[in-house]
Amino acid sequence: MSGKTLYDKLWDAHVVRQEEDGTALIYIDRQLLHEVTSPQAFEGLRLAHRKPWRVDANLATPDHNVPTTDLSGGVDSIVDPISRIQVQTLGMNTKEFGITEFGMGDPRQGIVHVVGPEEGATLPGMTVVCGDSHTATHGALGALAHGIGTSEVEHVMATQCLIQKKMKNMLIKVDGELQPGVGPKDVVLAVIGVIGTAGGNGCAIEFGGQVFRDMSIEGRMTVCNMAIEAGARVGLVAVDEKTIDYVKGRPFAPKEDQWEAAVAAWQDLKSDDDAVFDKVIEIDGSKIEPQVSWGTSPEMVLDVNGKVPNPANESDPVKAGGIERALKYMGLEADMPVSEIPVDYVFIGSCTNSRIEDLRAAAEVLKGKKVASTVEQALAVPGSGLVKMQAEKEGLDKIFIEAGFEWRNPGCSMCLAMNADKLPSGKHCASTSNRNFEGRQGAGGRTHLVSPQMAAAAAVAGHFVDVRDYL
Amino acid sequence: MDKFIKMTAIVAPMDRANVDTDAIIPKQFLKSIKRSGFGPNLFDEWRYEDVGEPGQDCSNRPLRKDFVLNQPRYQGAKILLARENFGCGSSREHAPWALKDYGFDVVIAPSFADIFFNNSFKNGILPIVLDDKTVDDLFKEVFAEEGYQLTVDLEAQKLVKPNGDSIDFEVDSFRRHCLLNGLDDIGLTLQHEDEIKAYEANRKKNAPWLFGA
Numbered sequence: 001m002s003g004k005t006l007y008d009k010l011w012d013a014h015v016v017r018q019e020e021d022g023t024a025l026i027y028i029d030r031q032l033l034h035e036v037t038s039p040q041a042f043e044g045l046r047l048a049h050r051k052p053w054r055v056d057a058n059l060a061t062p063d064h065n066v067p068t069t070d071l072s073g074g075v076d077s078i079v080d081p082i083s084r085i086q087v088q089t090l091g092m093n094t095k096e097f098g099i100t101e102f103g104m105g106d107p108r109q110g111i112v113h114v115v116g117p118e119e120g121a122t123l124p125g126m127t128v129v130c131g132d133s134h135t136a137t138h139g140a141l142g143a144l145a146h147g148i149g150t151s152e153v154e155h156v157m158a159t160q161c162l163i164q165k166k167m168k169n170m171l172i173k174v175d176g177e178l179q180p181g182v183g184p185k186d187v188v189l190a191v192i193g194v195i196g197t198a199g200g201n202g203c204a205i206e207f208g209g210q211v212f213r214d215m216s217i218e219g220r221m222t223v224c225n226m227a228i229e230a231g232a233r234v235g236l237v238a239v240d241e242k243t244i245d246y247v248k249g250r251p252f253a254p255k256e257d258q259w260e261a262a263v264a265a266w267q268d269l270k271s272d273d274d275a276v277f278d279k280v281i282e283i284d285g286s287k288i289e290p291q292v293s294w295g296t297s298p299e300m301v302l303d304v305n306g307k308v309p310n311p312a313n314e315s316d317p318v319k320a321g322g323i324e325r326a327l328k329y330m331g332l333e334a335d336m337p338v339s340e341i342p343v344d345y346v347f348i349g350s351c352t353n354s355r356i357e358d359l360r361a362a363a364e365v366l367k368g369k370k371v372a373s374t375v376e377q378a379l380a381v382p383g384s385g386l387v388k389m390q391a392e393k394e395g396l397d398k399i400f401i402e403a404g405f406e407w408r409n410p411g412c413s414m415c416l417a418m419n420a421d422k423l424p425s426g427k428h429c430a431s432t433s434n435r436n437f438e439g440r441q442g443a444g445g446r447t448h449l450v451s452p453q454m455a456a457a458a459a460v461a462g463h464f465v466d467v468r469d470y471l
Numbered sequence: 472m473d474k475f476i477k478m479t480a481i482v483a484p485m486d487r488a489n490v491d492t493d494a495i496i497p498k499q500f501l502k503s504i505k506r507s508g509f510g511p512n513l514f515d516e517w518r519y520e521d522v523g524e525p526g527q528d529c530s531n532r533p534l535r536k537d538f539v540l541n542q543p544r545y546q547g548a549k550i551l552l553a554r555e556n557f558g559c560g561s562s563r564e565h566a567p568w569a570l571k572d573y574g575f576d577v578v579i580a581p582s583f584a585d586i587f588f589n590n591s592f593k594n595g596i597l598p599i600v601l602d603d604k605t606v607d608d609l610f611k612e613v614f615a616e617e618g619y620q621l622t623v624d625l626e627a628q629k630l631v632k633p634n635g636d637s638i639d640f641e642v643d644s645f646r647r648h649c650l651l652n653g654l655d656d657i658g659l660t661l662q663h664e665d666e667i668k669a670y671e672a673n674r675k676k677n678a679p680w681l682f683g684a
């Protein structure tokens with residue numbers, strides 16, 4: 001019998017009950033909650049007179065709707081009534097059911113996928129769910145993390161289980177050494193460029209190879225975060241010494257007396273040498289260039305020194321039509337060099353790239369430079385209150401502010417523009433977020449997905465540039 | 472979920488085909504943080520003269536007198552009689568939530584849209600498919616007789632008319648089991664409570680750091 005993949009191991013360790021039709025009840029160790037997808041789940045519990053199965057498995061923080069400007073007025077100062085009610089409701093629900101919440105104003109508040117790992121609330125070997133499609137982020141720690149829908153949120157709250165069918169195993173192996181100036185975001189964008197947004201459909205993706213072994217845990221989070229943009233609900237990286245070092249000492253991490261046992265249990269959280277994957281993709285990491293998305297789907301990415309595609313060169317009429325529509329929406333000309341795309345807005349933030357290493361990487365580029373006069377707004381939005389504090393301790397806030405950035409409070413912000421941070425129609429934004437769908441950052445807005453370094457360089461130049469010229 | 476076994480109630484006739492979910496509950500109500508309270512906005516555009524907004528008190532809004540649910544003779548109806556392809560359009564689960572919240576436990580039609588059909592069972596509504604002719608006859612009888620009631624017997628899979636005639640209907644045996652026992656997805660999972668507890672006890676032994684705090 002062949003060995004097991006990391007996904008097989010995590011799955012097997014959590015099956016409560018296997019049904020004949022292939023579905024299984026999977027035990028969930030951790031549920032993360034935010035204000036958008038939880039209210040109806042809580043209400044469902046209330047209507048059915050049910051209680052959470054295990055209160056301590058849940059952890060909540062508001063993120064999608066919170067303002068990133070002045071927070072001193074608290075929840076009541078949120079202007080948009082729907083946003084305010086959602087944030088207030090999370091507070092009331094968590095209180096009623098006894099669930100820990102890091103509310104607005106708490107330094108631990110932030111984007112749920114930044115907060116979980118930062119607190120040690122997501123750990124290797126866990127199953128993690130959240131009513132949000134970017135939950136795969138937590139797979140960077142060797143946890144099996146699924147994004148789920150509202151009715152599933154309620155199901156997990158009430159039963160501590162998720163009804164799930166096992167997925168296929170896919171390995172994305174990136175070997176070699178990355179060039180200087182090329183980071184985790186470039187790697188994952190390049191991967192999506194190769195396999196497409198449906199490439200990982202029905203699969204759990206394990207990211208393996210030297211590039212991911214060399215990568216920091218935060219970098220692995222950036223990569224796993226975008227597994228969903230590659231079509232997969234689950235992204236994973238094997239546990240190694242870096243994972244264990246990362247987890248050690250965090251508030252929810254195992255305490256001294258349990259630490260040794262936990263570390264011992266985590267040693268096996270990697271695919272066996274003879275494990276068989278249903279699909280394997282190999283990419284040469286040394287060839288990856290800084291990436292910029294040009295279109296309205298994350299697979300529409302280019303090397304920074306590339307040219308926007310021309311529908312005339314595409315033989316598949318469906319694809320050609322897609323290119324044409326995207327060019328029109330994005331206001332771009334076929335064959336135009338990426339470096340000629342103007343940048344009107346810059347957004348450094350989101351659960352993909354708002355951790356301390358992301359802010360450091362951007363600040364390194366910005367140091368002693370100014371945002372171009374043609375850039376209308378540049379936002380730096382740390383992923384959590386703790387990330388913000390750390391950045392301020394290192395003086396990064398000053399670098400951003402001196403360069404002409406606005407230094408904001410934590411939240412999802414312009415990643416999806418549910419709060420007041422919106423990209424105006426027709427404007428181009430160099431964004432470190434994960435989705436460039438039409439209207440994602442604001443109706444009519446034009447998103448270009450890039451790494452934090454590339455966003456910083458674009459801010460300075462006023463158009464896209466190769467960050468390697470700035471280092 | 473409440474158990475559904477047998478009920479007798481007034482029938483309201485919705486004499487249109489292709490009633491879509493946007494008509495059942497218009498999109499401005501989807502921003503709500505609730506899954507109850509949609510009843511006053513069920514069929515909002517057809518029911519009121521003005522344009523409804525979320526969070527508004529509906530009790531003083533001007534009613535469209537000719538709309539079926541506004542007619543005195545259909546007050547208290549729990550059974551909705553409809554035409555083909557009921558519940559088509561977007562997949563919003565708010566549609567069955569709104570019907571249920573208004574008070575409907577049964578919808579009878581010659582055909583239903585798939586997703587609506589499935590969502591109905593999950594929310595304790597029994598959708599009954601009958602052939603065109605039978606549905607047509609029911610419409611005639613409901614229009615002819617004020618206070619017309621039907622008895623829906625899920626156990627026997629029968630509809631009983633006021634004159635004692637009965638109509639058999641089909642329902643998937645698993646769905647029927649769930650409704651008769653008041654089981655939603657959560658209820659079904661909780662039937663395996665012992666297995667979950669056993670798993671949990673074991674996990675607590677092997678990974679105690681995942682518990683408490």
Ligand code: SF4
Binds near residue numbers: 064111134350434
């Ligand atoms: S930062 Fe963006 S992608 Fe991440 S959880 Fe918030 S809205 Fe979703």
